Amino acid sequence: MKIPFIDLQSQYQAYKGEIDSAIQNVLDTSQYIMGPSVKQFEASLTEYVGAKHAIGCASGTDALLLALMAIGIKPNDEIITTPFTFIASSEVISLLGAVPVFVDIEADTYNINAELIKNKITSKTKAIMPVSLYGQIADMDAINSIAEKHNLIVIEDAAQSFGATYKGKKSCNLSHFGCTSFFPSKPLGCYGDGGALFTNDDEFAEKARLFLAHGSKRRYDHEVIGINGRLDAIQAAILDVKLKYFEDEVQSRAEKGQYYIDLLKDKGIQLPTIKEERTSVFAQFTLQSENREGFIKKLNDNDVPTAIHYPTPLHLQKCYKGLNYNVGDFPISEKAANEVFSLPMSPFITKEQQSYIVDLF
Numbered sequence: 001m002k003i004p005f006i007d008l009q010s011q012y013q014a015y016k017g018e019i020d021s022a023i024q025n026v027l028d029t030s031q032y033i034m035g036p037s038v039k040q041f042e043a044s045l046t047e048y049v050g051a052k053h054a055i056g057c058a059s060g061t062d063a064l065l066l067a068l069m070a071i072g073i074k075p076n077d078e079i080i081t082t083p084f085t086f087i088a089s090s091e092v093i094s095l096l097g098a099v100p101v102f103v104d105i106e107a108d109t110y111n112i113n114a115e116l117i118k119n120k121i122t123s124k125t126k127a128i129m130p131v132s133l134y135g136q137i138a139d140m141d142a143i144n145s146i147a148e149k150h151n152l153i154v155i156e157d158a159a160q161s162f163g164a165t166y167k168g169k170k171s172c173n174l175s176h177f178g179c180t181s182f183f184p185s186k187p188l189g190c191y192g193d194g195g196a197l198f199t200n201d202d203e204f205a206e207k208a209r210l211f212l213a214h215g216s217k218r219r220y221d222h223e224v225i226g227i228n229g230r231l232d233a234i235q236a237a238i239l240d241v242k243l244k245y246f247e248d249e250v251q252s253r254a255e256k257g258q259y260y261i262d263l264l265k266d267k268g269i270q271l272p273t274i275k276e277e278r279t280s281v282f283a284q285f286t287l288q289s290e291n292r293e294g295f296i297k298k299l300n301d302n303d304v305p306t307a308i309h310y311p312t313p314l315h316l317q318k319c320y321k322g323l324n325y326n327v328g329d330f331p332i333s334e335k336a337a338n339e340v341f342s343l344p345m346s347p348f349i350t351k352e353q354q355s356y357i358v359d360l361f
Ligand SMILES: *Cc1c(COP(=O)(O)O)cnc(C)c1O
Pocket: 059, 060, 061, 062, 085, 086, 088, 089, 131, 157, 159, 160, 180, 181, 182, 183, 193, 194, 195
C-alpha cells in the first residue's frame, strides 16, 4: 500500500470546486496584492481564533519576524526559546542581531520546560518564544506568569498548532502574539507560502502592519525600515475556503491521532502525550524509540514514508557555532533528536492505512 506522508491531494479533491473558483475570482478581479481576498480572510481568521487582530503575512517566518520588530527587538537583546524546533523560530531572532537563549524541553510534550526559564532571564531578556510543537500548545499559563513577573513579551510560535486549544482557548490567542504558518504541510496549509500574526494589542497590531509593508502607511512615505511581508491574495482566497472546513479537519486529526495511539499501545514505544485541558492538531504524529532506525527501515521498505522532526537541535547547528553551546547542554532535546520519528498523518488518512502502518511495528 502506497501512503502519502501528508495527503494534500485528497484534501484538494474534497474542496476543488470552491478552491478553483476562489482562485479564478482573484484572476478575474486582478487584485493580486492585498485587496479584498486578504481582507476577507483576515476577518475570517479573527473570528476563528478569537483574537482582536489577525494580520496575514508572507510566511510563518515573517509572522515571527514581524512580532519581534513590532516590540522593537534590537541587537544583543535576548529571547528565550527552545532548541528543539524548526530553525525559523530562532533564525528571526538572530536576523535582528538579537540572541536566542535556549532552554531544554519537557520529555513528554517536547515543548519548552517552563520551570527552567527563570534561570535564563537576565537584564537583556525581552521576550519568551515558546513553540507549540507537533500540534500541542506549550504550557502557556506557566510561561505567561513568568513573563508577567519579569515584564517580558510572550510570542507563541504556533506554526504547528493552529486549531489546537488550551483550556478552551485557541492557539494564537494565548499571549501577546501568536504566529502561525500556512505552509502546505501545516494543519491549515495553502498552495505556496503564507502565514499570520495575531494579537489583542492595538499598538502592536499597528506596528506589525507598518513593518509588514516597507514601513509605510501611505505610498512612498516610509516611517521605519520594514520588509515586504504581505500575504499573497491568491493564497488568501484559497485559505478562506479551507478555513470553512478546518474545524472538521481538526476533529478528524484528533480522531486519527487517537486511533494511532490506541493501535500503538503496548508496542514499547513512546507515544504522544496530550496534557489535560489541551487538544492537539497532530501537525506531526511523532513517536520516540531507541530503535528508531529499525522502525524507519521496516516502514520505508514497505512504502510507508517517515520523517524526523528534527534530527539536530538548534544549539548544535553549524550556524550557531558562535553561541558556544556543546553536546550535553540540553540532554532532553538531544535525546529526542536522536530518537523521534513521525508517521504519515493528515485528516484524510484512512483507518485502513493506519492499521497497515501499525501492523509493521
Ligand atoms: C513551519 C514552521 C515555521 C516557519 O513557517 P514558514 O511558513 O515555513 O515560514 C516556524 N516555526 C515552526 C515551529 C515551524 O514548524
